[in-house]
Amino acid sequence: MCIYKIVHLWAFAVNNLLSKRCFFGGGLLFLTGVMYAQTPVLLKDINSLTDPIRPGTTLSSDPRFLVNHKGTLFFTAKENSTTVGLWKSNGTAKETIKVTDLPYSAYGLTSAGNLLYFAADQSNFGYELWKSDGSASGTVRIKDIYPGSMGSMPESFTNVNGVLYFVATDLVHGSELWKSDGTEAGTVLVKDILLGNGGSNPQGLTNVNGALYFVADDGSNGYELWKTDGTEAGTTLIKDIYAGPSSSAAQHLTNVNGTLYFVADNGTHGYELWRSNGTAAGTTLVKDIWSGNQSSMPQFLTELNGLVYFSANNGTNGYELWKSDGTAAGTVLVADMQAGxxxxxxxxxxxIRGTLYFSAINGITGREFWKSDGTGTGTLMVKKIALGGGASASNPLFFTDGKGIVYFSANDGEKGQELWKSDGKEAGTAALKELRVGSTSSGISNMMSVADTVYFTADDGKIGGEIWKLVPCAVVKLVTADTTICHKGPFSLPKMVTNSADFVSMVWRQGSVTGTIVDNPENALLTSAVTDFYVTAQMTSGCTSTAKVTVRTIPFPESVGSLYLLLEGPYQKGIGQMTTSLNQKGLLPGQTPINALGVATPARQPYYGAPWNYNGTETTAPYAANATDWILVSLRTSPNDPATTVFKAAAVLQKNGLSVVIGCPDKLKNYTNYYVAVEHRNHVGIVSGTPALFIYDHFFYDFTIQQSYIPPGISSIGQKRFDNRYMMYAGDLQKTKLGEVNANDVIIWQEQNGQFARYLPGDANLDGEVNALDQMLWMVNNGLFTGIRF
Incomplete structure (x- = not known):
């Protein structure tokens, strides 16, 4: 479960003359989750072509060779059924893009230094060494090592301090060790170990502290252990472990804290555990685990806390878990998990972060999910995942670290091989969302972690094999801007969650995460000055997120500031004031029309609909005699970016142009400059030409004496200069995010022409009637627009 602390949501109560909702941004502050639960999501459906064999499904892009290159995921995929491309992703669908199409197929993507290396097949060249810097132009063949269509078939790509080592075949030397710095001149044979074109066939390339260890056959000693510093002279046989032409066939080369561990046969003890420090004297048998010439055949060599762990057979216990510190005495059986x-x-x-995870059989269950801390008592089955009898097996695979949580695939016997997670405890081991519903497996593979994001490939039965990723359980997102209820209740808690669709259930509690359940969260009562609410929301995958909402109440909202502005249309030339016709005719929101044929306006501020979608509940009754209409006032930190808005309120505009803005100033900071934005329901919106200083909990701005903000570089308007005053242009009847007077506005006028005693957008001069006077205002301003965004 993930617990998130959210910015406090402030609530205010008001008197019976004014009710107010204020809005503030919220955001995640910190994560205190007891478990980092995640859920699988599709990264991108790369191949969206219809599958001709499976109706209703799309073809697979067949992603392969996933690799982390400098924090970016690279892989190969087919955007169509034939062409293989090199792709990269930063973890978002938008930035999962094709670098370039490749000639044919490719394999072995490997990061070394600043370049990505791989082998690619090209007509007339065959498989040769390629590189990419992440761009199309920078994805090229490095060198034609084996001229002609045969190709050098490079493989075993290994990064050693930014230099790529690999095995390749040419006509003269056969299969030998090569290296590359990414240039044609710097792509060279390290050494012709087996002189002639027979090839030493190097294998098991392993970087140990900047030295490359590998196994090769020089034609005299068989396959033995070698090392190189990248020079011909520094490429040497370490030790002929199986003396003579026979091979020790060293394998499973593993770097454990700067010491090489491997498995080899010296002709006397069979295949046993060895170690090497790079010298002949320091290359020794660790222990003859199965005494004599029998082989304990160690497998799955893995470093854990400075020791090497492996599976081996001592001839008595069968294959069990062992560990070694590099000495015979320190090479011991960890646990006999299946007696006998x-x-x-x-x-x-x-x-995975200091714990060894693996699969094993204990004789009671089939192959299941196990862990070990290196002790016998600490080696135990985490959970029997497969349903059914003891012999049933879940066959867990692909153990991958995701911020300390183990992710893997397993088959519970009902859902096929699907995704699971574990925190190392039975209770914390659970299936994630079933990608392919039913008993057919989703074919999970290629699991890897890049920058703490786990990626994998899977086929959900609908879109073919594609790349998926694990993401945190959906965070409970609260209203991110502009919400505070200005009364003590009832208060709708669910309306505080903007992504309810991400969850199948939400449970609200009061006081704490385990507090009393709120029976009716739609009408939660705010009975105290401070109330904490916690919501626990669960996804279909089973993972949950919890958010905290702290609601505070204060006696009433406050005066935040004041401004002066005038509206063209209701402005009376010579008088210097605007009309109050709507007020006199009882047509303002909440009033009763004086004309019996009039239509009352709902008793709330008029900006609750599109495009404003401002949900404040401001009302006022009765209106003062000098009230002209309502405006919507915002304070923002950037003049043309509505995303920087930190305050919003609807306010009554008086006939002399004064508007006192009432609101909750919690997010406003003293000694800070804010741009003042004003919108009106049928006038072109404006923003202050200069910022207003918020000081002593108050701001002031006079639009009537100065031009409003006009974005540079475009032919747009601010305010109209009329009667030696500035005022908002009339005629923007059809509201959009950008203010403009155009043909859409006259359509509104035509639809409403002739209507009277109503509060209508077509009434540009605010006299309570839609008639030719309003059309004239539109005609004068038609074609004007502002580049300001609201």
Whole structure:
């Protein structure tokens, strides 16, 4: 469960003359989750072509060779059924993009230094070494090592301090060790270990503290252990472990804290555990685990806390879990998980943040999910996942670290091989969302972590094999801007969550995460000055997120500031004031029309609909005699970016142009400049030409004596200069996010022409009637627009 602390949501109560809702931004401050639960989501459906065999589904893009290159995910995929492309992703669908199409197929993507290396097949060249810097132009073949269509078939790509080592075949030397710095000149044979074109066939390339260890056959000593510093002279046989032409066939080369561990046969002890420091004297048998010439055949060598862990057979216990500190005495059986000589056969050992995870059989259950801390008592089955009898097996695979949580695939016997997660405890081991519903597996593979994001490939049965990722359980998102209820209740808690669709259930509690359940969250009562509410929301995948809402009440909202502005149309030339016709005729919101044929306006501020969508509940009754209409006032930190809005309120505009803005100033900071934005329901919106200083909990701005803000570089308007005063242009009847007087506005006028005793957008001069006078205002201003965004 993930717990999030959210910015406090402030609530205010008001007297019976004024009710107010104020709005503030919210955001995640910190994560205190006891478990980092995640859920799978599709990264991108790369191949969206219809599958001709499976109606209603799309083809697979067949993503392969996922690799982390400098914090970016790279892979190959097919956007159509034939062309393989090199792709990259930063973890978002938008930024999952094709770098370039490749000639044919490719394999072995490997990060080394600033370049991504791989082998690609090209007509007339075959498979050769390629590189990419992440751009189309920078994705090129490096060198034609084997001229002609055969190709050098490079493989075993290994990064050593930014230099790529690999095995390639040419006509002269056969299969030998090469290196590359990404240039044609710097792509060279390291050494012709087996002279001639026979090839030493290097294998097991492993970087140990900047030295490359590998196994090769020089034609005299068989396959033995070698190392190189990248020079011909520094490429040497370390030790002929199996003396003579026979091979020790060293394998499973593993770097454990700067020491190389591997498995080899010296002809006397069979295949056993060895170690090497790079010298002949320091290359020694660690322990003859199965005494004599029998082989304990260690497998799955893995470093954990400075020791090497592995699976081996001592001839008595069967294959079990072992560990070693590099000495014979320190090479011991960790746990006999299946008593007797059958062995538990530990597989896929994985070190995840200091705990060893693997799969094993204990004779009671089939292959299941296990862990070990290196002790016998600390080696135990985490959970029996497979349903049914003891022999049933979940066969867990692909253990991957996701911020300390182990993610893997397993089959519970009902859903096929699907995603699971575990915190190392039975109770914390659970299935994630089933990607392919039913008993057919989703084919999960290629699991890897890049920058704490776990990626994998899967086929959900609908879109073919594509790349998926694990993301945190959906965060409970509260209203991110502009919400505070100005009364003590009832208060709708669910309306505080903007992403309710992400969850299948939400439970609200009061006081704490485990507090009393709120029976009716739609009408929660605010009975105290401070009330904490917690919502626990659950997704279909089972993971949950919890958000905290702190609601505070104060006696009433406050005066935040004041401004002066005039509206063209109701402005009376010579008088210097605006009309109050709507007020006199009882047509303002909440009034009763004096004309029996009139239509009353709902008793709330008029900006609750589109495009304003301002949900404040401001009302006023009765109106003062000098009231002209309502305006919508915002304070923002950037003149043309509505996303920087920190305050919004609807306010009554008086006939002399004064408007006193009442609101909740919690998010406003003293000694801070804010741009004042004003919108009116049928006039072109404006923003102050200069910022207003918020000081002593108050701001003031006079629009009537100065031009409003006009965005540079475009032919747009601010305010109209008339009668030696500035005022808002009339005629913007059809509201959009950008103010403009155009043909859409006259359509509104035509629809409402002739209507009277109503509060209508077509009434540009605010006299309570839609007639030719309003059309004249539109005609004068038609074609004007502002570049300001609201």
């Amino acid at each position: 000589n059958l062995g538990s056969n530990p597989h896929y050992l994985s070190n």
